[in-house]
Amino acid sequence: MESLIEQDIFSPVRESIQFFANEVISSSKPILLISKPNLEGSLALAPIESALLDARIPYKRRFSKANPDSSPFIQITDDIASTKTE
Numbered sequence: 180m181e182s183l184i185e186q187d188i189f190s191p192v193r194e195s196i197q198f199f200a201n202e203v204i205s206s207s208k209p210i211l212l213i214s215k216p217n218l219e220g221s222l223a224l225a226p227i228e229s230a231l232l233d234a235r236i237p238y239k240r241r242f243s244k245a246n247p248d249s250s251p252f253i254q255i256t257d258d259i260a261s262t263k264t265e
Contacts, residue, residue, distance in 0.1 A: 203251050209237035211252040216242035223255045 184193055203210055212227060214220030220242060231238045241247075247254055 199251070203236065206251065207237075208251065209239050211247055211249050212238055212240045212255075213243060213247050213252060214255040215244055215257070219257075220255060227253060 183189070184196060189196065210231065212224050212231075214224050224240060228238065228240065
């Protein structure tokens, strides 16, 4: 079975995702998950949290409109242009 990251839909961002994943796995710092404090933000974080739990990767969750103050982080926003990972 082909891994999800190998699907064509991920081809434009595959390298970025793999780089981020490798950095996070090698780091002992928890990932900060951040989204707006609403239902959509909560639902957007749920599958990411599930994957992190399955992989036993530590994370913190924050619902806020402010920018993240720690790294690494995954920020979910309404605007695709402003969605960031670092």
